[in-house]
Amino acid sequence: QVQLVESGGGLVQAGGSLRLSCAASGRTFSTFVMGWFRQVPGKEREFVSAIRGRSGSVYYLDSVKGRFTISRDNAKNTVYLQMNSLKPEDTAVYYCVASSSGGLVDRASTYDSWGQGTQVTVSS
Secondary structure, eight states: OOOEEEEOOEEEETTOOEEEEEEEOSTTGGGSEEEEEEEOTTSOOEEEEEEOSSSOOEEEOGGGTTTEEEEEETTTTEEEEEEOSOOGGGOEEEEEEEESSOOOTTOGGGOSEEOOOEEEEEEO
8 A cells, every 4th residue: 555645736717727636655656557536415426537557548537638638747746627617516525545456447446545635616
């Protein structure tokens, strides 16, 4: 497991942008699959995006394609989620996740490390 610390959440108007950051501990960060999930109270956690360590392949929830961009800086052990054209339905707690073993990137069970979450609120 690794320690994950998110930052960058907040309140923004619809159409605005936010960038989430997630700093990870560990010397093998570059090999991890990193990702983001989100959760609204009363609902299950939802996959948002992921990026593989070795190939750099990226994956997105359909509803965020074209608006969100995931990236990573292996020298800084950090993964980012740039969120543009935000909508009220993007409001949720966003969790950074890490997997040392790989697997299906859109499954919560793939990830063995979770951050504490950061609140994103989009007002209409």
